[in-house]
Every structure is written in structure tokens, then in C-alpha cells.
Amino acid sequence: MGRGTIIITGASSGLGAEMARGFAALGYDLGLCARRVERLEGLRSEISSAHPERRVVIEALDVDDHEAVFRVFGTLAEELGGVDRVIVNAGLGKGAALGTGRFDANLRTATTNFVGALAQIEAALEIFRAQGRGHLVMISSMSALRGMRKAMTVYSATKAGVSSLAEGVRSERIPGVDVSVIHPGYIRSEMNEHVRQRTRFMVDTEVGVRSMIAAIERRRAKAYVPAWPWVPIGFAMRVLPLSVVRRLT
Numbered sequence: 323m324g325r326g327t328i329i330i331t332g333a334s335s336g337l338g339a340e341m342a343r344g345f346a347a348l349g350y351d352l353g354l355c356a357r358r359v360e361r362l363e364g365l366r367s368e369i370s371s372a373h374p375e376r377r378v379v380i381e382a383l384d385v386d387d388h389e390a391v392f393r394v395f396g397t398l399a400e401e402l403g404g405v406d407r408v409i410v411n412a413g414l415g416k417g418a419a420l421g422t423g424r425f426d427a428n429l430r431t432a433t434t435n436f437v438g439a440l441a442q443i444e445a446a447l448e449i450f451r452a453q454g455r456g457h458l459v460m461i462s463s464m465s466a467l468r469g470m471r472k473a474m475t476v477y478s479a480t481k482a483g484v485s486s487l488a489e490g491v492r493s494e495r496i497p498g499v500d501v502s503v504i505h506p507g508y509i510r511s512e513m514n515e516h517v518r519q520r521t522r523f524m525v526d527t528e529v530g531v532r533s534m535i536a537a538i539e540r541r542r543a544k545a546y547v548p549a550w551p552w553v554p555i556g557f558a559m560r561v562l563p564l565s566v567v568r569r570l571t
Contacts, residue, residue, distance in 0.1 A: 324376065325349040327402040329395060331385060331442060332412030334361035336511030337461065340531040341409065343369060346376045348539070353398030353405070355383035356412065377402070385412045385438035395445040407457040408446035409538070410439050410484075419472040428476040435480035443487060447496070455498035459538055460488040464507045464552055467559045468567050492543060500541045504534055507552040523551055 332338040334356035362380040418424030450456030466481035488503035509530030537545035546552040
């Protein structure tokens with residue numbers, strides 16, 4: 323008997339795939355969804371080989387297809403026999419400085435990271451309200467704490483929106499439903515490979531995701547991960563002037 327069931331979106335690579343590996347090792351059955359089904363199939367094979375007792379169900383999902391979000395979450399819930407936790411992880415890191423002719427990239431990031439997250443929250447909470455229980459986990463970012471410059475401007479705004487959605491749901495105090503928002507710092511992933519040589523405080527995917535999983539398992543309302551150095555940096559980001567925040571990030 324497993325510890326429970328978890329749906330993870332954006333599970334084909336990066337943080338989502340590593341969370342799937344980690345939660346499978348802890349004894350959870352998984353519903354994994356992403357656009358790249360071939361990668362999900364490879365991940366399912368990997369997890370099944372390492373943990374043959376675990377059940378891993380996969381579904382193709384583009385979170386920009388909002389009707390599909392509800393359909394896929396419903397399918398996974400039925401196949402898993404209920405859902406204990408939904409991790410809203412799917413997102414994009416694309417973007418450009420505002421006013422530089424790349425509205426297309428900024429619009430796509432805004433749509434996927436915010437409206438797509440909204441669809442996932444709605445679908446997850448419909449399931450949790452019907453069950454009378456559940457754990458909603460939102461993957462935000464340290465960049466949500468302040469407005470970021472240039473290519474990060476829209477990304478950070480969407481993550482601030484995600485954090486605000488999570489807080490609003492938590493404030494509602496839906497019976498039986500816990501809400502966590504996780505703010506990862508710089509964790510190596512496919513999304514940030516292009517900044518490999520320019521980013522301080524970067525940690526490997528495995529190290530960063532272990533911190534994320536620990537915070538999720540404790541059902542923390544809010545967590546900055548890894549705690550070092552992001553808890554003190556998070557405090558500084560909230561109170562220091564933008565001229566200093568620019569140097570920190």
C-alpha cells in the first residue's frame with residue numbers, strides 16, 4: 323500500500339521529473355502529465371524499474387489547453403482512485419524586456435504561468451472539494467518576491483500571481499484542504515541551462531528538489547528552498563531597495 327497519490331504537472335523534465343523520482347522513492351503513486359509524452363514514458367520506465375511496487379500513470383497535457391486540464395486531472399483521479407496532492411509545476415521561463423518587440427514571448431509566459439496555473443488550481447480544487455481533502459502545492463519562485471528586470475519581468479510577475487492565488491485559497495480555509503507555495507531559488511533545470519555561467523547560488527537539481535520535497539511533505543504554507551541561502555536572501559529581497567535587490571539576483 324502506497325503513502326498516497328500525487329499529480330505533478332510539467333513532469334517531463336527538470337524539477338517536475340526529479341520530484342516524481344523523489345516522491346516515488348517515498349512511496350507515492352503518481353499521475354504525471356506534460357506536453358512531451360515520450361519523456362514521460364521514459365520517466366515512467368525509470369521509476370517502475372527502480373520502484374516496481376509504485377503505480378505511475380501518464381497523460382499528455384498542455385496547460386494552455388484549459389479544457390484539457392480539467393479532463394486530464396479527472397482521468398488521473400479516476401485511474402489513481404483519488405488524489406491526495408496536486409503539484410502545480412508546469413511553466414515557462416521565456417520572456418524579454420518590455421517594449422523590445424517580443425510581446426509574443428511575454429504573452430506566452432503570462433498565459434502559461436498564470437492562466438494555466440489558474441486552470442490547474444480550479445481543476446485540483448474541484449477534486450479536493452468533492453473528496454473533502456487534498457494538498458494543493460504551487461511551485462512559485464524567489465523572483466515572485468520583487469519585480470525583476472529585463473527578461474525576468476513578466477516571469478516574476480506571473481510567479482507573484484501564483485503566490486497570491488495560493489494565499490487566497492489558503493485564506494478561504496476550505497475544509498480538509500492544505501495549501502503550500504514553494505519558492506525555489508536557483509536550481510539547475512532545463513529552463514535555466516542557458517544561464518549556467520552567470521548565476522550565483524545555483525545548486526544541482528537533486529539537491530534543490532530534496533529541499534522542495536521536504537517542505538512539501540511538511541505541508542509548509544510557504545517555503546524558500548534551499549533554506550540556505552534563500553531564507554536570508556528572501557528577507558533581504560522583501561525589505562531592501564531595488565538597487566540592492568538587482569545585485570542579489
